[in-house]
Amino acid sequence: MIINQPSAKDFEEVTFQCLTQAFNLLYKVYQDYQGYDEDIQKDVEMNKIWKYNDGTIGTSVILLHQAVETFMKSVVCKTSPLLLIEKKRNEWPTLPSRTDKDFDSLYTISGESLLATFCGVESELDINEELILFIEKVRQNRNKAIHGASKIGIKPNELIEDILKAFTYFFGKDSWFLHLSNFNFKNPLFGFYDWDIEDTLTYEYLDFAEFMIGRKKLNKFHSVNLTSRSYFCKICKDTIDEEYDYLDSKWAFLKPNTPKSENLYCVNCNAEFNVIRESCRIESCKGNVLYRDNEIEENICLTCYR
Numbered sequence: 001m002i003i004n005q006p007s008a009k010d011f012e013e014v015t016f017q018c019l020t021q022a023f024n025l026l027y028k029v030y031q032d033y034q035g036y037d038e039d040i041q042k043d044v045e046m047n048k049i050w051k052y053n054d055g056t057i058g059t060s061v062i063l064l065h066q067a068v069e070t071f072m073k074s075v076v077c078k079t080s081p082l083l084l085i086e087k088k089r090n091e092w093p094t095l096p097s098r099t100d101k102d103f104d105s106l107y108t109i110s111g112e113s114l115l116a117t118f119c120g121v122e123s124e125l126d127i128n129e130e131l132i133l134f135i136e137k138v139r140q141n142r143n144k145a146i147h148g149a150s151k152i153g154i155k156p157n158e159l160i161e162d163i164l165k166a167f168t169y170f171f172g173k174d175s176w177f178l179h180l181s182n183f184n185f186k187n188p189l190f191g192f193y194d195w196d197i198e199d200t201l202t203y204e205y206l207d208f209a210e211f212m213i214g215r216k217k218l219n220k221f222h223s224v225n226l227t228s229r230s231y232f233c234k235i236c237k238d239t240i241d242e243e244y245d246y247l248d249s250k251w252a253f254l255k256p257n258t259p260k261s262e263n264l265y266c267v268n269c270n271a272e273f274n275v276i277r278e279s280c281r282i283e284s285c286k287g288n289v290l291y292r293d294n295e296i297e298e299n300i301c302l303t304c305y306r
């Protein structure tokens, strides 16, 4: 018999881990850079930092490829993990006279054989030409990364887009952000500094993704329309402003996005709350989405926050 056969869930878990690490490697480079003040950033531009971190980009490319292969294995596994075994079937150690073999000790298929098997099994996925081209592109980038760091052709912004694409193809819209936030939350060190602040800081992932690929492209990976007008989220803003930093990011949107809508949804903290549709009293501000702050008995404009 072949013992300790893996499950689809095992492979899915590894897929998530690879995608998360592929993203986080690049995010950490950006986050470190953000820690320097503006004068230094003027002297040392971000593209110089990316060039210096070529090796990190290469590692991220390899992790993305690993994620894609592992995901295909998870899909194949739903039919049977035996389909992943490389060995000719007449050589399988399955007869009662043969000693049991651990699945992990056997060679498994990869590359073209894996792709053909992935396309051959029944699955709920929409396996179309676009997905196949994407898988092929990831494979070629990985080969370049393996054959020498100097040959990495992919730019970090394109790589981030590919990582978000993989998350979305495999697990649906919003999955990249939900998964990264969740990973953060599971950190045993989470909450020791400040539970609320740490929980809210996930907006930095959104800021980073926007910085890398722009809001229009980022929009493809979310179910909420990120290209519609965005507002401050009262909860995120107060949490960060009170004891951490000044929050500039606006990740809250009217839901539904209509002129009379009185409901605001925050992509970052997932909260929904009522808003008042009245013009802001600040002359230079065209905002018309206000929040009633009962503590100070004032309406606060969620465009200018005054």
Ligand SMILES: [Zn+2]
Binding pocket: 233, 234, 235, 236, 237, 266, 267, 268, 269, 270, 271
């Ligand atoms: Zn929020």
Ligand SMILES: [Zn+2]
Binding pocket: 280, 281, 282, 285, 286, 287, 301, 302, 303, 304, 305, 306
């Ligand atoms: Zn205003």
